[in-house]
Amino acid sequence: MTAAATTAEELRARVRDLLAAHPPRDTARTDFLRARFDAGLAWVHYPEGLGGLGAPRTLQAVVDAELEAAGAPGNDPRRIGIGLGMAAPTILAYGTEEQKNRFLRPLWVGEEVWCQLFSEPGAGSDLAALGTRAVRETGSGDWIVDGQKVWTSSAHTARWAILIARTDPGLPKHRGITYFLCDMHAPGVEVRPLRQITGEAEFNEVFLTGVRIPDSHRLGAVGEGWAVARTTLMNERVSIGGMRIPREGGMIAPVAAVWRERPELRTHALHQRLLELWVEAEVARLTGERLRQQLAAGQPGPEGSGMKLTFARLNQEISGLEVELLAEEGLLYEDWTMRRPELVDFTGRDAGYRYLRAKGNSIEGGTSEILLNIVAERVLGLPPEPRDDKDLAWKDLSR
Amino acid sequence: MTAPTAPTTPPTLPTAPTDLLYSGTEEELRSAVRALLADRCDAKSVLARAETGRPHDPALWHTLAVEIGAAGLLVPEKLGGQGASHREAAVVLEELGRAVAPVPYLTGAVLAAEILLGCDTSEAAPLLRELASGHTVCAPAVPLTLAPGAPLPPAVRDSGGGALTGSVTSVADAVAADVLLVLADTGLYAVPAASAELTPQVPLDLTRPLATVTLRSATGTRLADPATARAAVAGALLSGAGLLASEQLGLAEWCLTETVGHVRTRHQFNRPVGSFQALKHRLARLWLDVASARAAARAAADALATGAPDAPLTVAVAQAYCSGVAVRAAEECVQLHGGIGMTWEHPAHLYLKRAKADSLALGTAGHHRGLVADFAELPAP
Ligand SMILES: Cc1cc2nc3c(=O)[nH]c(=O)nc-3n(C[C@H](O)[C@H](O)[C@H](O)COP(=O)(O)OP(=O)(O)OC[C@H]3O[C@@H](n4cnc5c(N)ncnc54)[C@H](O)[C@@H]3O)c2cc1C
Numbered sequence: 001m002t003a004a005a006t007t008a009e010e011l012r013a014r015v016r017d018l019l020a021a022h023p024p025r026d027t028a029r030t031d032f033l034r035a036r037f038d039a040g041l042a043w044v045h046y047p048e049g050l051g052g053l054g055a056p057r058t059l060q061a062v063v064d065a066e067l068e069a070a071g072a073p074g075n076d077p078r079r080i081g082i083g084l085g086m087a088a089p090t091i092l093a094y095g096t097e098e099q100k101n102r103f104l105r106p107l108w109v110g111e112e113v114w115c116q117l118f119s120e121p122g123a124g125s126d127l128a129a130l131g132t133r134a135v136r137e138t139g140s141g142d143w144i145v146d147g148q149k150v151w152t153s154s155a156h157t158a159r160w161a162i163l164i165a166r167t168d169p170g171l172p173k174h175r176g177i178t179y180f181l182c183d184m185h186a187p188g189v190e191v192r193p194l195r196q197i198t199g200e201a202e203f204n205e206v207f208l209t210g211v212r213i214p215d216s217h218r219l220g221a222v223g224e225g226w227a228v229a230r231t232t233l234m235n236e237r238v239s240i241g242g243m244r245i246p247r248e249g250g251m252i253a254p255v256a257a258v259w260r261e262r263p264e265l266r267t268h269a270l271h272q273r274l275l276e277l278w279v280e281a282e283v284a285r286l287t288g289e290r291l292r293q294q295l296a297a298g299q300p301g302p303e304g305s306g307m308k309l310t311f312a313r314l315n316q317e318i319s320g321l322e323v324e325l326l327a328e329e330g331l332l333y334e335d336w337t338m339r340r341p342e343l344v345d346f347t348g349r350d351a352g353y354r355y356l357r358a359k360g361n362s363i364e365g366g367t368s369e370i371l372l373n374i375v376a377e378r379v380l381g382l383p384p385e386p387r388d389d390k391d392l393a394w395k396d397l398s399r
Numbered sequence: 400m401t402a403p404t405a406p407t408t409p410p411t412l413p414t415a416p417t418d419l420l421y422s423g424t425e426e427e428l429r430s431a432v433r434a435l436l437a438d439r440c441d442a443k444s445v446l447a448r449a450e451t452g453r454p455h456d457p458a459l460w461h462t463l464a465v466e467i468g469a470a471g472l473l474v475p476e477k478l479g480g481q482g483a484s485h486r487e488a489a490v491v492l493e494e495l496g497r498a499v500a501p502v503p504y505l506t507g508a509v510l511a512a513e514i515l516l517g518c519d520t521s522e523a524a525p526l527l528r529e530l531a532s533g534h535t536v537c538a539p540a541v542p543l544t545l546a547p548g549a550p551l552p553p554a555v556r557d558s559g560g561g562a563l564t565g566s567v568t569s570v571a572d573a574v575a576a577d578v579l580l581v582l583a584d585t586g587l588y589a590v591p592a593a594s595a596e597l598t599p600q601v602p603l604d605l606t607r608p609l610a611t612v613t614l615r616s617a618t619g620t621r622l623a624d625p626a627t628a629r630a631a632v633a634g635a636l637l638s639g640a641g642l643l644a645s646e647q648l649g650l651a652e653w654c655l656t657e658t659v660g661h662v663r664t665r666h667q668f669n670r671p672v673g674s675f676q677a678l679k680h681r682l683a684r685l686w687l688d689v690a691s692a693r694a695a696a697r698a699a700a701d702a703l704a705t706g707a708p709d710a711p712l713t714v715a716v717a718q719a720y721c722s723g724v725a726v727r728a729a730e731e732c733v734q735l736h737g738g739i740g741m742t743w744e745h746p747a748h749l750y751l752k753r754a755k756a757d758s759l760a761l762g763t764a765g766h767h768r769g770l771v772a773d774f775a776e777l778p779a780p
Contacts, residue, residue, distance in 0.1 A: 247414045248775070259777055266780035275768040278775060279719045286694035290419035297420060306687040369680070376679035380659050380686060383674035 007055050008062045014039060014053075015066040029073040033109040036067075042108045046092065050104050058296040061244075075110045078343040082154060083107040083114035087162050089235040094179070094220040094228050103160070103181070115158035117149040117182060117206055118229070122399060124151075125370050127164075128173045128226055129397065132208060134165035134180065136215075143167075143180065143218070145188075145211040153364075155191045155204040156340050158184045162232060163213075164225050169395040176394055177225035181217040188212070198356045199336040202344055236365045237308050244292065245285050251315045251346065251354065252281040255322045265325055274325075277318050284310050302379045309371050312361035319354040326351055415707035419697040425490045431467050432491055435459075436498040442746035445499055449605035449749070454501035455575045463491075463502060464533030470508045471531030473516070473638075478524060480512075480531035485638060489645035489700035496649030496725075499749045501606040503536055503572035505646065510639045511537035514580050517631025518587060518623040526578065526589055526622070538576035539635065540590075540612045542569040546762025547636040547714070548770050551629055555614060557585040562616040571760075573597055573610040581612075581619060587628035590619030604756035606749060640761040641699035641714035644721040647757055648696040651689050651721075651728035654750055658682065658732045665737075678735060685731055692724040715770035722758035729754040 022035045036042055037051045041063050046052025068074075077084055084107070091103055106112040123130040132147025145165055155161070161182040168176030182189070188211040193201035220228040248256055259266065259274060287310070291303045323330040334350040346354055362368040376382045389397060421429070439459050448454045464470035472488045474480020481487075488509060495504055507530065515527040515537070529535035545552070555565035563583050573579065579595055581588045596613040623631060659682055662673030672678060699717035702710035729751040733740040740747045758764065772779060 256775070256777060263778075263780070266778075268780055271772070271777075271779050272768070274777060275719075275772055278777065279716050279768060279771055280691075282716050283691045283695045283720045286417070286419065286698045287691045289417065290694040290697065293418070293420050299420075301690075303690045306690055309687060310691070372680040372683040373676065375683035375686060376676075380679075380682055382659065382663060382679050382682065383671045385674060385676060386670065 008059055011041070011044065011053075011055065011059055011062050012066055014041060015063060015070075019067075019070050019072065024070060024072040030109060030111065032073055033075050034105070036072075037105050037108055041067075043088075046104075050092070050100055051108050075108060076343070078345060079157075080107070080110045080113055082116050082158075082162075083112070083160075086116060086232045086236050087114040087160070090162065090179075090228060090232045091181075091219065093231050096216075098216070099181070099219065107160075112159040113154060113157045115152050115154045115161045115184070116232070117152055117155075117161045117163040117208075118232075119151050120148060121150050125367060127229070128177065129394070129399075130164060130166060130177070131399075132163075132165045133169075134167050134178060134213070136167070141215045143178075143213045143215065145180070145182070145208045145213060147208050149206040149208070151194070151203045151364075152191075152206045153203045153344075155184065155206050156193065156201075157342055160184060161206075162219075164229050166394065167222055167225075170393050171223070172391055173389065173394040173397065174226045175223060177229070178222050179219045179225035179228040180213050181219055182208075182211065182213055183217070186211050186213070193338075193340055195338055197359060198353055199333075200339045200341055202341055233366065237305065237371070245288065247282060247285060248278070249285070250281060250311075251318045251358070252278055254347075254351070254354070255318055255325060258322065258325060265327055270321065270325055273321055277314065277321060281314055281318065284314055302375075305371065305375050305379060308365065309368055309375070312358075312368055315354075315358040315361050319351065319358045322351040323355045413708055415702060415705065415709050417698050417701050417707075417713075419694055419701065421490065421697075422486070425487055428467075428487055429490045429494060432463065432469065432494040433497075435462055435467065436494060436500055440498045440500050442499075442749065445501060445606060445749060446743075446746065448501060452599070453574075454606050454608055455503065455572075456501060457575075459500070460502045460536070460575075461533065463504070464508070468533070469504065470533035471512075472508065473512045474527055474531040478531060479528035484704035485642060485700045486704045489642050489696065492642050492645040493649035493652075493696075496646035496651075496753075497653045499606045499650065499746070499753050503538060503575045505639060505643065506538045506572040507536050507576070509642050510539045510635045511580055513635035513638045514539055514587070514631045515622070517634045518627055520623055520627070522589075522620055523622045526620075535577045536572075536575055537578045537580055537589075538570065538572045538592075539632070540567050540570050540573065540579040540581045540595075541632065542567060543571040543607075543609065543756075543760045544569060544762075545636060546766045547633065547640050547711070548773075549762065549766065551582065551632060553584060555581055555583040557583050558616060561585075561588070561618050561621060563588060563590065563614045563619065564616055566611055566613040568611045569600065569609045570612045571607050571609055573612050574599060574608050579612060579619075580622075581614065582628055582632055584625065586621050586625050587623040587631065588619035588621055590614065590617050594618070602756070604752045606753055607756065636761060637711060637714055638703050640718050640767070641703045641710070643757060643761050644692070644696035644699050644714075644717035647721040647725035647754070648689070648692045650750055650754055650757070651685075651692060651725045654725075654728035654732035654747075654754075655682070655685055655689050657747075658685075658735045661736055661739075672735075681731060681735070685728055688724045689728065692721045695720045709774075712771065712774040715767040715774065718762060719764045719767040719771060722754075722764045725754040726751075726758050 018039045040053040042051035044052050044055040044060050045057040120130050134143045134145045163180045163182040167178040188209040190207040192205045194205050195201045294301045333352040468481050469491050471480030472483040476482035515523045530537050554567045558564045576592045579590045581590050594617045598611040600609045602609045665672050695717040699714045702713040732747045739745050
C-alpha cells in the first residue's frame with residue numbers, strides 16, 4: 001500500500017515537471033506527446049526508456065487524471081487502438097531492443113497508425129489455417145510475401161502492420177507460421193476499401209504481391225508466429241475490461257435520453273425491455289469495475305474473457321431497441337455515402353448506424369461462438385471438441 | 400470496436416465508490432461457514448430433514464449463530480453483536496445459498512435484526528441482544544413476498560390495550576422462531592411465538608418453511624410507534640432484498656459447478672457430453688451470468704454496508720438481475736443432468752425450489768425493475 005502511494009506521489013511530481021518544461025498551451029500537440037513519452041508517462045507500466053517507468057499499471061489513472069486536469073493533449077486511442085492494444089504489447093513481449101526503440105514511440109504518439117493483417121478469406125476463426133506465404137530469399141535473407149488479407153480495419157490509414165504468414169507449409173498449421181512487422185508503404189501492398197453493412201469502408205482487402213520484408217522486421221523466431229499471435233489476440237480481448245464507464249455510460253445512454261425526452265414514443269412493452277437492458281448494462285458496468293479492482297489488487301480473474309461477450313450482446317440488443325423506440329424515425333438512415341472513416345465512433349451517429357455497426361461486435365476480434373468455446377474450455381475446463389487437424393501438415397488440410 | 404463514450408445525460412443518482420472484492424476477514428468467515436456446512440449440512444441430510452416436515456436443524460443453527468457468531472453480524476458490539484456489516488452477512492448468505500441450508504438466517508439474522516435496529520428503542524435493545532447471542536430466534540411476521548417499496552400490509556389490529564388480532568400468511572421460518580415481530584396498526588410488537596397460532600403451509604421451497612400466523616388477542620411487548628415501526632420494516636426489507644442477492648449468487652454457483660462437474664464425466668455418443676458445443680456454450684453463458692451476478696450482489700452488500708446514497712438503486716439492480724440468474728442456473732442444472740436431474744434423490748430439485756421461491760421473496764424481478772425505473776427516471780408510458 002505505502003509503496004504504491006509513494007509511487008503515485010512520484011508520478012505526480014513527474015507530471016508537474018513535464019508540464020513545467022512543456023506547458024501544453026505553448027507546445028505543439030505532437031511535441032508534447034513525444035515529451036510525455038520520453039518522461040515515462042505514456043504507459044507507466046512499460047519499461048523505462050520505452051515510454052514507461054516499470055510502475056504498476058493501475059497508476060496510469062493517476063497520470064491521466066493529472067494531465068487531463070492540466071488540459072494536456074491526449075493521443076486519441078480510438079484512432080490508434082490496434083497499435084496500442086495489440087501491436088505494442090506484442091512488440092514489447094517479443095521485439096528486439098532495436099524494434100522496441102524504433103516502433104513504440106511513434107506508435108504511442110500516434111504518428112504511425114497500425115493495422116492487423118491476420119484474417120484471410122479462408123482463415124478467420126480458424127486463423128492458424130492462413131495461406132499467405134513468406135519465402136526467404138537466399139542471399140539478402142529478406143522475406144518475400146504473397147497472399148491476401150481481408151477485413152483489415154484501418155489499413156487505409158496505417159503506416160505499419162502486424163502480419164502473420166506461412167513460412168513452412170510442410171508442418172502442421174500451428175507450427176509453420178512466422179510473425180512480421182510489415183511496412184504498409186512497401187511496393188506490392190495494395191489496399192482496397194471493402195464497403196460494409198453501414199455503408200462506409202472501415203475495413204479493407206489487402207493484397208500482398210512480392211512484398212519484401214527485411215529479416216530485421218521479423219517478430220519472434222521463424223516458425224514461432226502462432227505463439228506471438230496468441231499474445232496479440234489475448235491483448236485484443238482483454239483491452240476492454242480496463243476501461244471505466246460511468247453509470248448509464250455506453251450504448252444505453254442515447255436510448256435512455258430518448259426515453260426521457262420523448263414521452264410520446266413510450267410503450268409498455270418497450271418499457272419492460274428498456275428496464276431489463278438498463279439493469280444488465282449497470283450489472284456489466286459493475287462486472288467491469290470488479291475486474292478492474294481485481295487487477296489492481298493483483299488477483300486477475302477470468303471475468304476478463306467475458307466482458308467482450310457481454311458488451312457484444314448488450315450493444316446489439318440495446319441498439320436494436322433504440323431503432324424500434326424511434327418508431328417512424330427508426331425507418332430512416334443518416335447517410336449511405338461510401339466513406340473511409342479514420343476512427344470507429346458510436347457517438348454522434350444515429351441509431352441506425354449504431355444498430356448496424358454493433359453487429360460487428362460479435363464478429364471482430366473473435367466471434368462470440370469462439371469466445372464461448374474459450375470460456376467453456378479454459379475457464380470451466382470442459383473437454384475440447386474432437387479434432388483431426390492437429391498433426392496434419394498444412395498443405396494436406398482440406399480447404 | 401470498444402464501448403463508445405457516453406453522450407452527456409443527467410446523472411440520476413451519484414455513483415458511490417464501491418468495493419466489489421472480498422476482504423481477508425470475509426474469506427476467513429466464508430471458510431468457517433463453508434467448513435461447517437460441508438460437515439453438517441450435506442444435501443442428503445437437508446433432504447432427509449425436509450421430508451420429516453421439520454427442515455430446520457437447531458444444532459446446526461446453534462453452531463452457526465453462537466459459535467461462529469453469525470447471528471449478530473449486523474448488530475453493533477455495544478448491543479451484544481459482532482459489529483460487522485452487510486458485506487460479511489452477504490458472505491454467510493452466499494455459503495448458505497450454496498448449501499440450500501435450512502436455517503433462519505435471512506429471516507432472523509437479517510430481517511428481524513434490521514427491524515429491531517431500526518426501532519432503536521430501549522424496549523428493542525434487550526431482544527436484539529438475545530437475537531445477536533444466537534439464543535433467541537426472531538422472525539418478522541410478514542409475508543415472504545413483501546417487497547421494499549411496496550405498501551406495507553395492515554394485517555394486524557390492536558383490539559384494545561395491546562391485544563393483537565389478525566392473521567398473516569406465508570411467514571417464513573415462523574415455526575423456528577421463539578419471538579415473532581408483529582407489525583400492527585398501533586406499532587411494532589414482540590410476540591412470543593407460543594402465544595400465536597401457527598398453521599404450517601406446504602411450501603414450494605422445502606428448505607424454508609412457511610406458516611400462517613394467527614393472533615387472537617395475543618399480547619406482546621410494544622417496541623415502537625407506528626411510524627418508527629413502518630420505517631424499520633421498510634429499511635429491513637431493503638437490506639433483506641439486497642442480501643438475498645448473495646444467497647442467490649451462492650445457489651447459482653453451486654448449480655453451475657455441479658453441472659460442469661457432471662457433464663465432464665457423463666459420457667454419451669462415446670464422448671463426455673460436456674464436449675458438445677451446444678452444452679459448452681450454454682454453460683459458458685451461465686458462467687458469464689454468475690460472474691455478473693457476483694458483481695451485482697457485492698455492489699448491493701457494499702452499498703448497504705456503507706449506507707451509500709444509491710443503495711436503493713443498487714439493491715433494486717441486484718434483485719432485478721440475480722433472481723433470474725439463480726432460477727436459470729437451477730433450471731439448467733436439472734436439464735443438463737438429464738434423468739438424474741428429475742429424481743428426488745439428486746439435490747438439484749432442492750436448489751430449483753429454493754431459487755424459484757427466492758425469485759418471489761422480497762419482491763420479484765419485475766417489481767425491482769419498477770423501482771429501477773423510478774430511481775433512474777425512466778418512467779412508464
Ligand atoms: C468490423 C470488423 C473488423 C475487423 N477487423 C479486422 C482486422 O483489423 N484485422 C483482421 O485480421 N481481422 C479483422 N476482422 C476479421 C475478424 O477477426 C473475423 O471476421 C473473425 O475472426 C471471424 O472469422 P470469419 O469472418 O472468417 O468467420 P468464420 O470463421 O467463417 O465463421 C463463420 C461463422 O461460423 C462460426 N464458427 C466458426 N468456427 C466455429 C467453431 N469452431 N465453433 C462454433 N462456431 C464457429 C463463427 O462464429 C461464425 O458465426 C474484422 C471483422 C470485422 C467484422
